[in-house]
Amino acid sequence: MKKMNAGTRLERVVAAGHFALTVEIGPPRGANPESVLKKAALLKGLADGYNVTDNQTAVVRMSSIASAKILLDAGLEPVMQMTCRDRNRIAIQSDLLGASAFGIKNCLCLSGDHQKASAAGKLKGHPGAKNVFDIDSVQLLAVLKGLRDEAVQEGGDSVDQAVPFFIGAAWTPLSPPLEFRVHRLAKKAAAGADFIQTQAVYDIAAFARQVAKAREMGLTDRVAVLGGVIVPRSAKMLQYMNQSVPGVTVPDQIVKRMADAPSPKQEGIRIAVELIQAMREIKGLKGVHLQAIEAEEILPEIIKAAGLSPRPSV
Amino acid sequence: MIIAEWKPIPELVSMLKGHKSVLLVGCATCVAECAAGGEREVETLAPLLRMALKTEGVSVEIKRKTIERQCEWEFVEALAGEIEEVDAVLSIACGIGVQALSERFAHLPVYPGVNTTSLAIREQPGLWTARCAACGDCVLGETFGLCPVARCAKSLMNGPCGGTRHNGMCEVDENVECVWNLIYERAKARGELQKLYEVRRAKNWSNSAHGGPKRMLREDLRP
Amino acid sequence: MSAVEKQGEYQPEIVVLYCRNCLTPGIDPPSGVLAAGGIVAKYVPMPCSSKVEPSHLMKILERGADGVEVVGCPDGQCGFLDGNRRADKRVTRLRSLLAEIKLGEERLCMNRGTRLTSEALFALAQKRARAVAGLGPNPMKGVNR
Known part of the structure; x- marks a missing residue:
């Protein structure tokens, strides 16, 4: 068996050849840990890793480090998300060292949503904020790899010991320019990514074509790609995602199914299960990243119905 | 200008x-x-x-x-x-x-x-768009003459984020073209896509405002 | 002394800048001042409505006119391709600035017309006068003379 980078459960599951499952736990817009703990209790033991977002859509929430630590203490293994929007390379590395000291070992490296996104919905957000973007997501991967493999900071100074991370990145396989997307994945793999969580996929055929290209380039052996699934809740939500979320295309028949369903909730669960099952059939895919935005309570049922429960012991 | x-x-x-x-x-x-x-x-x-x-x-x-x-x-x-x-x-x-x-x-x-x-160009009558961020470390030679520092909302250096819209516009502003999509198109037209496959390391921002107020001295031109 | 001050009673002063091509062919282009029906209309004929410069329009208001009416040809009928549309866009921007300074956007407006008679032009001046009636006299009246 190949040498472990950080030895996290997610890493071990992937290494053992099991179909991995990660889910998402969004931190609250407040300081109360209860909502994190409630979601943790609901989902404990059901997934191999629990993504904790870093001020997703640039909306201020409890920090991903603190939320990840709360999960860790509750016995769940977090995938801490880290964006480049709010911190320069000094703050990022400092936070990574701190997170590691807490025992956080999975880290997903993102450029981050632009601060304008914070005011796109119902919230005021902070569209007047100054962003940082000192480095981008690919460069962030290289920073983590340097800390882990060479015990060296981006600037060249050493750290006292290697910092163990299982390094993750995002991939939007279906955004234009389509032809470049697989090379963007290759860049992330080259920079240091061990695993990939993709943007939500509804168009399985188009996704499978992109994964096949990645497989031909040998990328799916170098990084563990987990396909993104967001549980549909209504036809309206799917239409919104289709129109307004770049990189997400929703085939008409899925929208129609949701529109015609007597119970959109049950239909959404069925579609999610089907998407997971379809992804299991895509050669080179190593797992799924499952999200039910602000509706985590429906996840256990989906996970069981998709045959992803119980999780393997590794 | x-x-x-x-x-x-x-x-x-x-x-x-x-x-x-x-x-x-x-x-x-x-x-x-x-x-x-x-x-x-x-x-x-x-x-x-x-x-x-x-x-x-x-x-x-x-x-x-x-x-x-x-x-x-x-x-x-x-x-x-x-x-x-x-x-x-x-x-x-x-x-x-x-x-x-x-x-x-x-x-x-x-x-x-x-x-x-901004430092911009008059793209069309009545329309001015940013072209330069005075970053002090010009990358235009590697990005096919299109600046990702000034023209990408996140100043990304390694290609487009997932936010390129289907029509090639930026997720942050639907009226702004995704500069990385433009860079890709130009690289492809020149048959030099492989230049974009290289990982670009973290940039040195110290020759711009980030290095403190800029002071440029030319002894040969001084009285 | 303007016509307004002579009469001692407020009569809205409306400056009508119009494109000559909007008129019925053959009629005498109205010019000068016409005080009638409780308003004072001042006519300024132009070869094209696009001749209006933002600075000119603002100076007319600064000098105390209560309303400015720009008259151009209908869309697609400008003798200089799209002079009328360009004038319209300038007027639109200036109207928002007039709103911003609380002088009232209705003090400036553009209307379109073709084969207009002198009476029709005067009717546009009256329409502008009605639109500014609620705003009262231009506060710049009598200042900086």
Whole structure:
């Protein structure tokens, strides 16, 4: 068996050849840990890793480090998300060292949503904020790899010991320019990514074509790609995602199914299960990243119905 | 060119309240090109300001003058006479012009009439778009002549984020083209896509504002 | 002294800047001042409505006119391709500035017309006068003379 980078459960599951499952736990817009703990209790033991977002859509929430630590203490293994929007390379590395000291070992490296996104919905957000973007997501991967493999900071100074991370990145396989997307994945793999969580996929055929290209380039052996699934809740939500979320295309028949369903909730669960099952059939895919935005309570049922429960012991 | 846009007139009115006589100074260079601070704009803004002050019940005399360049001492010097007759200056040049005036005429308040926003090009009549961020470490040689620092909302250096819309526009602003999509298209047209496959390491920002206020010294040109 | 001050009673002063091509062919282009029906209309004929400069329009208001009416040809009928549309866009921007300074956007407006008679032009001046009636006299009246 190949040498472990950080030895996290997610890493071990992937290494053992099991179909991995990660889910998402969004931190609250407040300081109360209860909502994190409630979601943790609901989902404990059901997934191999629990993504904790870093001020997703640039909306201020409890920090991903603190939320990840709360999960860790509750016995769940977090995938801490880290964006480049709010911190320069000094703050990022400092936070990574701190997170590691807490025992956080999975880290997903993102450029981050632009601060304008914070005011796109119902919230005021902070569209007047100054962003940082000192480095981008690919460069962030290289920073983590340097800390882990060479015990060296981006600037060249050493750290006292290697910092163990299982390094993750995002991939939007279906955004234009389509032809470049697989090379963007290759860049992330080259920079240091061990695993990939993709943007939500509804168009399985188009996704499978992109994964096949990645497989031909040998990328799916170098990084563990987990396909993104967001549980549909209504036809309206799917239409919104289709129109307004770049990189997400929703085939008409899925929208129609949701529109015609007597119970959109049950239909959404069925579609999610089907998407997971379809992804299991895509050669080179190593797992799924499952999200039910602000509706985590429906996840256990989906996970069981998709045959992803119980999780393997590794 | 440097581009700028008018501040809201009520903001200008609140600056000018309490003064007796103000010299409104235009600049015939960049801000004239972007229709914010040239002579035409001086001639439009002056009556607007007089009317705005009047509707507020305030009486301030507005004098007008446009000089060739507010960022060069020789041209700034030409204001010395008019400056004697006023107790404040409102400059509608870029931030450099405002500071040149306030440095030369330090005894008077010099107010900015515009917000300076960017280094841009006139893409079409009536449309100016950013082209340069003065980052101090030009990458245009590797990005096919299209700047990701100035033109990508996240200044990404390794290709487009997932936010490229299906029509090639940016997720942050549907009216702005995803510059990485443009870079890709140009690289493809030149048959040099492989240049974009290389991982670009973290950039050195120290030769720009991030390294502290820029100071460029050329001994050979010094007196 | 303007016509307004002579009469001692407020009569809205409306400056009508119009494109000559909007008129019925053959009629004498109205010019000068016409005081009638409780308003004072001042006519300024132009070869094209696009001749209006933002600074000119603002100076007319600064000098105390209560309303400014710009008259151009209908869309697609400009003798200089799209001079009328360009004038319209300038007027639109200036209207928002007039609103910003609380002088009232209705003090400036652009209308389109073709084969207009002198009476039709005067009717546009009256329409502008009605639109500014609620705003009262231009506060700039009598200032900076």
